[in-house]
Amino acid sequence: xxxxxxxxxxxxxxxxxxxxxxxxxxxxxxxxxxxxxxxxxxxxxxxxxxxxxxxxxxxxxxxxxxxxxxxxxxxxxxxxxxxxxxxxxxxxxxxxxxxxxxxxxxxxxxxxxxxxxxxxxxxxxxxxxxxxxxxxxxxxxxxxxxxxxxxxxxxxxxxxxxxxxxxxxxxxxxxxxxxxxxxxxxxxxxxxxxxxxxxxxxxxxxxxxxxxxxxxxxxxxxxxxxxxxxxxxxxxxxxxxxxxxxxxxxxxxxxxxxxxxxxxxxxx
Amino acid sequence: xxxxxxxxxxxxxxxxxxxxxxxxxxxxxxxxxxxxxxxxxxxxxxxxxxxxxxxxxxxxxxxxxxxxxxxxxxxxxxxxxxxxxxxxxxxxxxxxxxxxxxxxxxxxxxxxxxxxxxxxxxxxxxxxxxxxxxxxxxxxxxxxxxxxxxxxxxxxxxxxxxxxxxxxxxxxxxxxxxxxxxxxxxxxxxxxxxxxxxxxxxxxxxxxxxxxxxxxxxxxxxxxxxxxxxxxxxxxxxxxxxxxxxxxxxxxxxxxxxxxxxxxxxxxxxxxxxxxxxxxxxxxxxxxxxxxxxxxxxxxxxxxxxxxxxxxxxxxxxxxxxxxxxxxxxxxxxxxxxxxxxxxxxxxxxxxxxxxxxxxxxxxxxxxxxxxxxxxxxxxxxxxxxxxxxxxxxxxxxxxxxxxxxxxxxxxxxxxx
Numbered sequence: 207x208x209x210x211x212x213x214x215x216x217x218x219x220x221x222x223x224x225x226x227x228x229x230x231x232x233x234x235x236x237x238x239x240x241x242x243x244x245x246x247x248x249x250x251x252x253x254x255x256x257x258x259x260x261x262x263x264x265x266x267x268x269x270x271x272x273x274x275x276x277x278x279x280x281x282x283x284x285x286x287x288x289x290x291x292x293x294x295x296x297x298x299x300x301x302x303x304x305x306x307x308x309x310x311x312x313x314x315x316x317x318x319x320x321x322x323x324x325x326x327x328x329x330x331x332x333x334x335x336x337x338x339x340x341x342x343x344x345x346x347x348x349x350x351x352x353x354x355x356x357x358x359x360x361x362x363x364x365x366x367x368x369x370x371x372x373x374x375x376x377x378x379x380x381x382x383x384x385x386x387x388x389x390x391x392x393x394x395x396x397x398x399x400x401x402x403x404x405x406x407x408x409x410x411x412x413x414x415x416x417x418x419x420x421x422x423x424x425x426x427x428x429x430x431x432x433x434x435x436x437x438x439x440x441x442x443x444x445x446x447x448x449x450x451x452x453x454x455x456x457x458x459x460x461x462x463x464x465x466x467x468x469x470x471x472x473x474x
Numbered sequence: 475x476x477x478x479x480x481x482x483x484x485x486x487x488x489x490x491x492x493x494x495x496x497x498x499x500x501x502x503x504x505x506x507x508x509x510x511x512x513x514x515x516x517x518x519x520x521x522x523x524x525x526x527x528x529x530x531x532x533x534x535x536x537x538x539x540x541x542x543x544x545x546x547x548x549x550x551x552x553x554x555x556x557x558x559x560x561x562x563x564x565x566x567x568x569x570x571x572x573x574x575x576x577x578x579x580x581x582x583x584x585x586x587x588x589x590x591x592x593x594x595x596x597x598x599x600x601x602x603x604x605x606x607x608x609x610x611x612x613x614x615x616x617x618x619x620x621x622x623x624x625x626x627x628x629x630x631x632x633x634x635x636x637x638x639x640x641x642x643x644x645x646x647x648x649x650x651x652x653x654x655x656x657x658x659x660x661x662x663x664x665x666x667x668x669x670x671x672x673x674x675x676x677x678x679x680x681x682x683x684x685x686x687x688x689x690x691x692x693x694x695x696x697x698x699x700x701x702x703x704x705x706x707x708x709x710x711x712x713x714x715x716x717x718x719x720x721x722x723x724x725x726x727x728x729x730x731x732x733x734x735x736x737x738x739x740x741x742x743x744x745x746x747x748x749x750x751x752x753x754x755x756x757x758x759x760x761x762x763x764x765x766x767x768x769x770x771x772x773x774x775x776x777x778x779x780x781x782x783x784x785x786x787x788x789x790x791x792x793x794x795x796x797x798x799x800x801x802x803x804x805x806x807x808x809x810x811x812x813x814x815x816x817x818x819x820x821x822x823x824x825x826x827x828x829x830x831x832x833x834x835x836x837x838x839x840x841x842x843x844x845x846x847x848x849x850x851x852x853x854x855x856x857x858x859x860x861x862x863x864x865x866x867x868x869x870x871x872x873x874x875x876x877x878x879x880x881x882x883x884x885x886x887x888x889x890x891x
Binding site: 235236238241245247248251253254255256359360361363364366367 | 676677678679680699701702703704705728737739740743
């Protein structure tokens with residue numbers, strides 16, 4: 207049975223009836239990272255140094271040394287990233303069972319609200335409305351908050367003002383509902399973090415980090431192309447690098463989706 | 475009076491850029507004392523410890539008493555011009571390109587007579603003021619100036635060979651976000667710079683003061699992150715051929731001793747910005763600047779590093795920052811040697827604690843941005859290699875010269891503040 211399933215999936219991938227959507231930003235030195243008060247250590251920006259390029263430094267080959275933080279670019283947050291998740295079993299990226307990296311995704315479209323309000327919140331009411339239309343969020347799902355924030359660039363992305371960043375995110379109640387009542391596997395956003403830009407002012411501060419990781423769940427941030435996913439029915443592939451005791455990792459996030467009726471071409 | 479230099483015309487794209495040539499490089503070890511003094515703009519000559527005679531040119535022994543105990547001392551820089559010569563022919567490539575060239579003989583008030591370069595406004599028989607400056611080869615040479623300032627005297631072509639005057643030159647200041655950037659940009663424009671390029675890292679992160687800087691006439695803000703090799707290369711690709719003076723004011727500093735944080739995150743960042751940043755800039759901009767050392771009125775002239783005075787000696791309460799400054803100082807010496815072939819000077823401007831956020835809890839004296847900018851302009855106008863800005867920097871340099879070991883122990887207890 208499962209052999210036939212995989213055979214059918216392989217065939218569907220080949221003929222394009224299952225499409226692969228890339229939810230990943232390019233690792234680029236100019237891609238924003240989270241900015242903390244300067245007395246704290248900071249997230250390393252992506253950097254690339256050419257080691258050789260078919261030249262006197264290495265005649266037949268080209269390669270680079272790269273520098274990144276675990277939390278640079280499109281990245282995965284493991285439970286150990288947050289103080290609430292520090293004692294979670296399998297809390298580091300190298301310990302997580304590989305099966306946890308593949309799973310279904312529900313996409314909640316908050317793009318209208320985010321277009322109106324930079325501090326737009328995902329609330330329990332919004333989740334209820336989504337469920338009324340698409341059914342209850344199944345256990346162990348990824349929930350992705352679509353805001354179209356990934357279409358912003360430059361200073362508009364962090365949207366930093368004197369009182370900090372302004373970008374959408376979930377309320378403490380919403381993330382508790384997702385984790386405690388729906389039992390989600392993880393929560394993903396298009397913004398620089400799983401929490402709102404002003405997330406430090408909630409109780410608890412940074413509720414997505416606090417609640418997700420405290421319950422052993424995962425985070426994905428700096429996602430893109432969420433507007434190309436159906437509300438339900440996508441399968442997410444999000445496998446972080448196997449870093450010893452790593453608290454997160456940049457990664458390539460892919461989604462398998464049924465071919466959209468109005469667009470028959472495979473997307474990348 | 476001197477004819478003022480006109481702003482240079484746009485470069486003829488069909489004309490070959492003149493290859494820099496240098497005045498004679500060979501000097502005796504004794505004569506290098508003049509070079510060392512010129513690096514700081516001091517007029518020093520050998521003075522015999524035995525008989526007190528002041529002598530020139532430098533030698534290994536006193537011409538009066540044969541004592542070898544000769545000490546370089548500051549000497550009154552004044553005398554009378556007793557003979558002048560205008561050289562119209564020379565076999566030396568450097569001087570051939572710059573003829574005619576005035577030289578003269580000056581009877582110094584301090585004793586010896588010297589043959590020296592001559593400012594165009596010096597008249598035979600007149601009293602003159604003497605300066606010791608670095609020529610294009612980076613050697614100390616003596617030049618006579620009129621006793622009183624004359625109109626446009628800095629524009630004298632022979633004097634301009636010895637200086638790195640910002641007038642009509644294009645300046646790159648590498649970190650627009652740095653607290654000293656507005657003062658530096660303003661000072662450069664006031665000194666006659668035609669353009670000030672300001673490097674901006676991480677345009678996605680807003681910063682106060684950007685609007686005011688961008689609104690200054692003659693200022694262009696361009697992307698530059700000294701921690702990113704590709705960024706330095708890209709900007710050099712754009713403006714490397716018209717960067718006449720490069721001021722590296724990029725700096726990362728976090729207070730703390732080496733045991734305080736117990737990691738290498740901030741120290742790594744200090745090395746990335748303060749040391750590797752300098753290296754990246756040097757690799758990206760250095761070759762083009764070296765090639766443009768004789769490119770007319772707005773030739774490449776100088777590279778300026780703003781360094782902590784504690785590059786010379788470590789203050790343990792800022793241990794890793796000081797180490798990064800020492801690394802930058804060491805690299806600046808190599809950069810100076812590399813750029814010398816183009817006649818481009820490397821000036822290190824040493825400062826004590828600066829009046830900014832990261833030195834906020836320290837007591838005065840602290841160097842204000844405007845004071846730093848003043849020292850920098852003055853240093854460029856004098857073509858110096860070593861400038862100590864403020865009391866703390868001067869004090870540290872003096873104590874370091876006296877006894878580095880004593881200073882190590884003292885600063886080891888005092889720290890930065």
